[in-house]
Amino acid sequence: MSIKKGQPGEQGLERVAGASGTAAEAAATNAFAHSENNEPAGLSVSGLTYAFPGGPPLIEGLDLHIGQGEFVSVLAASGMGKTTLFRLLAGLLEPQAGAITIGGMNRKEQAAKIGYMPQKDCLMPWRTVLDNAALGMELSGTPKKEARQRVRELLPDFGLAGTEAKYPHELSGGMRQRVSFLRSLLGGGELFLLDEPFSALDAMTRVSMQEWLLQIWEQHRKTIVFITHDIDEALLLSDRVLVAAKAPVAELVEYPVALTRPRTYETMLSEPFVALKRQLLGHFGHAHTAASLEGGSR
Numbered sequence: 001m002s003i004k005k006g007q008p009g010e011q012g013l014e015r016v017a018g019a020s021g022t023a024a025e026a027a028a029t030n031a032f033a034h035s036e037n038n039e040p041a042g043l044s045v046s047g048l049t050y051a052f053p054g055g056p057p058l059i060e061g062l063d064l065h066i067g068q069g070e071f072v073s074v075l076a077a078s079g080m081g082k083t084t085l086f087r088l089l090a091g092l093l094e095p096q097a098g099a100i101t102i103g104g105m106n107r108k109e110q111a112a113k114i115g116y117m118p119q120k121d122c123l124m125p126w127r128t129v130l131d132n133a134a135l136g137m138e139l140s141g142t143p144k145k146e147a148r149q150r151v152r153e154l155l156p157d158f159g160l161a162g163t164e165a166k167y168p169h170e171l172s173g174g175m176r177q178r179v180s181f182l183r184s185l186l187g188g189g190e191l192f193l194l195d196e197p198f199s200a201l202d203a204m205t206r207v208s209m210q211e212w213l214l215q216i217w218e219q220h221r222k223t224i225v226f227i228t229h230d231i232d233e234a235l236l237l238s239d240r241v242l243v244a245a246k247a248p249v250a251e252l253v254e255y256p257v258a259l260t261r262p263r264t265y266e267t268m269l270s271e272p273f274v275a276l277k278r279q280l281l282g283h284f285g286h287a288h289t290a291a292s293l294e295g296g297s298r
């Protein structure tokens with residue numbers, strides 16, 4: 001099974017977003033855009049099937065393609081198997097059937113390109129920000145001095161200026177997530193699987209992290225697959241939102257998000273944004289909420 005289109009969009013919302021010309025151009029001129037073997041990091045999944053031992057299938061015959069440089073969110077009800085899908089993509093679980101390729105190559109050969117970020121960051125508590133962030137580069141063979149220099153150059157972009165000698169326990173949740181992201185990026189990460197990375201953050205920090213992630217993505221144009229329960233977050237960030245229709249997950253319904261970029265929090269107040277939100281609320285059966293967004297008080 002494959003991705004199917006969501007309900008027809010409102011006026012101006014039909015453009016199928018994806019690895020656009022601008023994304024490709026950005027990739028061509030960006031030092032981060034390709035890792036050493038110069039393969040792009042589009043993700044393809046075909047016939048993916050998984051069940052936990054003794055359990056019913058959670059994912060059955062799923063096909064999926066995410067283009068190089070795309071930002072795609074996955075929305076689904078709790079327990080549908082989003083984290084399981086990510087763990088399969090990251091190679092932490094083995095599917096019973098199906099293939100996963102990255103840049104046309106088997107996922108296993110591309111493991112170094114995958115940055116999997118679970119909800120809780122996995123920083124090493126005994127390492128400073130500088131040493132945590134440099135770890136990815138060091139593991140991929142870059143001399144320590146050079147890795148540290150690269151980290152120092154990028155700390156300000158990641159909102160981490162002045163933190164290089166700090167330890168994880170001295171940082172806020174948002175700062176820890178940014179160190180973790182920087183480590184993956186510098187380690188050659190091309191495809192980022194972000195599993196509700198902001199869910200543990202307070203509302204204000206979450207907003208600034210969303211804006212920060214958009215800015216970093218626009219600079220570096222990595223491929224990002226993002227799990228969230230939050231429709232606003234999915235729409236603000238993504239080129240496409242994929243919704244799991246029913247269990248087992250055999251197909252994902254696609255909602256292209258053709259809102260202009262760069263996007264900021266103001267975008268969420270715009271009419272096209274609200275129109276898309278109405279569609280998604282409708283998808284999840286919140287007909288009353290969707291109707292009230294139309295201005296009615298039914």
Ligand SMILES: Nc1ncnc2c1ncn2[C@@H]1O[C@H](COP(=O)(O)OP(=O)(O)OP(=O)(O)O)[C@@H](O)[C@H]1O
Nearest residue numbers: 052053055058076077078079080081082083084085
């Ligand atoms: N190790 C495991 N063994 C058996 N069943 C599991 C295991 N891990 C998860 N499950 C089950 O698989 C289903 C999908 O879990 P998963 O964590 O992928 O869902 P999810 O969509 O990410 O949920 P949430 O949005 O609540 O995080 C759930 O019913 C869960 O109980």
